[in-house]
Amino acid sequence: DIQMTQSPSSLSASVGDRVTITCRASQSIDSYLNWYQQKPGKAPKLLIDTASSLQSGVPSRFSGSRSGTDFTLTISTLQPEDFATYYCQQSYNTPRTFGQGTKVEIK
């Protein structure tokens, strides 16, 4: 199975900060990398697919990028509604695997 290593596991940030979350795949997954946001008690919500394609309705402050097997989710200007847990997921093959999650907390 492909291992997805996500970092950091948590971070504290203030409204207006720039936040970066990283996910590294254990092997090449091309650009088959998706990012999800999950708020407490809710289902995950798809933010970005294929490394950098923003889903319809997702604010443009969210962006994704790829460098080899390293992937990054960036929130350019953190908003109050962005405090949540973020997961990466590889969809290169099955079983799909997720990163461990990054909890973005209020500083």
Place this chain on the structure above:
Amino acid sequence: EVQLVESGGGLVQPGGSLRLSCAASGFTFSAYAMHWVRQAPGKGLEFVSAINYNGGRTYYANSVKGRFTISRDNSKNTLYLQMGSLRAEDMAVFYCARESYDTSGKNDYWGQGTLVTVAS
């Protein structure tokens, strides 16, 4: 509007069985692969199982292989997960999720989840 509604969760004893259902609406269910993903209390997301559009191919996480069976009834727009030999570590919220029709493989829609509690 795409909707996925899970049901069938509840309290079950270790070693017991449970069948989860996921009722789909708002899209052509028979055209889409479907997934089950679970989340143990306070933990991250874990792929459980997937099935292709017509049920001809199924996939399982190693942790559930041989104990869980995924299936679908396209005439009823419903996805199932039959779970057996349940263990304490299977306790989780189980989500069904649609796999996007494009080649990205993403899970574009998720249900609200159903809680499975394994305890004596």
